[in-house]
Amino acid sequence: MTKELRRLSIVMLAMFLALFASTSIIQVVQANALTNTSGNTRALYDSYEVQRGSIVASGAAIASSVPSDDVYSWQREYPDAAMWAPVTGYVNPVLDARTGLEQAENSVLSGQDSNQFFSRIDRAITGKAPRGSNVEVSVDATVQKAAWDAMGDLQGAVVAIEPSTGRILAMVSKPSFDTNTLASHDTDAVNAAYDQLVADPSKPLDNRAIAGDLNPPGSTFKLVVASAALASGKYTPDSAFPNVAAYTLPDSTNVVSNAGGGACGEGDTVTIATALRLSCNIPMAELAVELGADAIRAEAEKYGFNSTFSMPLESTASTYPSNPNAPQTALSGFGQGDVRATPLQMAMVSAGIANDGVVMNPRMIDRVINTDLSVSDQGSDSEFGRALEPDVNAQMVSMMTANVQDGAASNARIDGVQVAGKTGTAENDSRPYTLWFTGFAPADDPQVAVAVVVENGGGRGQSGSGNEIAAPIAKKVMEAVLGK
Template sequence: MTKELRRLSFVVLVMFLSLFLATSWIQVVDADNLAQNSENTRTRLDSFQIQRGSIIVDGAAVASSVPSPDRYQYQRVYTDAAMWAPVTGYFNPVLQSATGIELAFNADLSGTGSNRFFSEIERILSGQPQQGLSVELTLDAAAQRAAYEALQGLQGAVVAIEPKTGRVLAMASTPGYDTNALASHDSDAVNAEHDRLAADPTKPLYNRAIAGKMNPPGSTFKVVVVAAALASGDWTMESTLPNPARYTLPGTDVQISNAWGGTCGPGATATIADALKLSCNIPMAQLAVELGDEQIRETAEKFGFNTEFEIPLKATASSYPSDLNAPETALTGFGQGQVTATPLQMAMVSAGVANDGAVMTPRMADAVIGDDFAVHQQFTDEAFDQVLDADDAAALTAVMVEGVESGAATGARIDGVDVAGKTGTAQNGEDEPYTLWFTGFAPADDPQIAVAVVVEDGGGKGQSGTGNELAAPIAKKVIEAVLGR
């Protein structure tokens, strides 16, 4: 063989190997990405031949597909549509649109993802019709119904979490909307309904549980500030702070007061325990200044602040900003100023305290399964961060229990159950309605549920409503549903 021929043979071999590697990459490694590309018309048309998998809660389908006489062959149908809308979202093949779990698990539900590859080969060889995979969610149907019904007539949201695992048990947002109307194959009707919902001033398309309008967490954030103090090692629940009836923010002439205008108890000083139990603003503002914004932000971030979670729904990051000055830091001591939070985030705060100071990453799915119940993907618990040691978490829990028994959060009391909780009544501007909050967990000695509730627009009461009056009773109903009471 001549030198030139050997060189040519080598070049051909390299080209062949390059082609082999490229096709292997496309067909195996990158196949799922290509299949899910919105520009892939073939995959979209093929998906019409496949009966979309179900979304399952407690063994029952909350979203399923039924035969349809049009070219799309199957119509998506939702049970208790408005109640489950923040979770399922909707799927519409006509408009090529999807939201919620329908979007997050589209590859599996549509039967076009890599999880389905080998089972589809077997199905094709056997001549059986194609069918997408189903998704089993972590949610508790009783908790979801309790949350949704308790929120009726309000603009608000509820998130409940299993503290030890991070499994989401409830995610409700009101006002809701009919996902069946947005899944219709009548594109004109769907567009008209979407435009109507988008123009509604109450924003029913918002999932207030994880996104939408970001609210100040008010006094529920005091749990984070107290956790920061305990984690520093320099403070205990019995540490004291000055107890004036008015407090001037550092370096300003702006004064703040406690909600009732008086002092935090009768003494010249107030303990951190009393400040949390009674929900006193002044001691917490002073504590925040003593700790500094960096210490508070570090603790807040261990609870999940400043992190955008995908659970798998995308949750807007709750915010504790950097580089706050002393008066700004003082305001965050009672959840005002520049700090904002979602109900998901505040549920994570309570769940972390409940779980001996360990925060778990929230998740909404347990498994992806086939129609033969074979598990194609199993989701596991994942630790997010450790905020407190077990002793400090127990000390914080004890004061949160006192807050529900005889403090500022009595609206969440349940006979025979120790509930740990904290309310919040957050200001939004001089003439704006308050945002009302509750976060807590139960039973305190063996936590099964952590919950957060937000009620926007003052619950229709402007600046006269409170978190204890409106948000805490909603949390109570969700806790009772999970505990079977």
């Protein structure tokens, strides 16, 4: 080889290496930054060329894609949009924004999940258009519709859980919104709709079932306090406390009373079982003080308090305060003070008691179905932990059943079915009460646990109660699951 050819070869090799290095830097090192550059509209358009997979509930699509005549190729559509908004969320290519399952399952729905690698290769080789996988949710369309209808125009939320698995059967939040308006490709229309929703004081964008502004759980939290007492081994349902009509909080001059203003039934003493059945505040405050905040918090955390959950939607943690003073500890005995909870959390309390004391992690995804109809991912059940031993848990079931049969939760009764439950009517200073119910059915073979929260007093200010307004809603949800 002549000297000139060697020089030319070296120059060509150097140019090749330089080209290889520069393209590698662009494609590997700078790829993510270039893709996310605001001015790179081509990358944005390309990401929406894929036909997004559907979100499916009870065999029907609750979110799907149809062809569009613009640069985004596909338009997302949501039937019964407001009812399913807390589940699906929305996806918007104009704003490149996603919420709900559209966000949580985005890689699967958009076809970019690692499990879909070979499917992407196959479709590229065969010339088929790219497509995402379908996500099938555990939410039952019939139960969802029953919860939606039962809530009517009330402000609040409903969560229903299958106790033995943790599968979410219903997730309703009201007020809601039309997700189609935020999936539009009309930028001005989307921005106007979004601004209006953000400005709405009723906060329709909040998923009240698992997040938003959390409410005090009121007397539904008495289940956790009673559970802590039984778990300690120092108390039974027959453990008794002084039956008084007024109780001065420790280290305080503030006085609390029972809902009716009098004593908790007849007699000089009242048992834990009776206090739960009649939903009396004073005995539970006395019990909370005896137990102490540490014991109550530890039991609350066994049910999921102070933890977040990914279903894969992310929940806000329900809270029991870290270091309450003596008056706050007493107030926590009946779910007041600084205790806050989501409907998801209170449904988990009932579900744990229904499931022989074992609390399951909540989940929403049953399976992921590929474009060739194969199943690439199957939802699996997992335990969060044990809250109560079976023998002690049976006592909680008995007390909750009595609460519905002959107590403060009578409006949750279902003909021919034993229902276990607990109501709550939480105070909010001078504002309207927050109304609750949580429970499960059938009590002897639980198929569903449910929690209902109704905000703003259910339109009745401070005159409504959990038994009047929240319990009948829960009843309809349980009936839907049981086919009543």
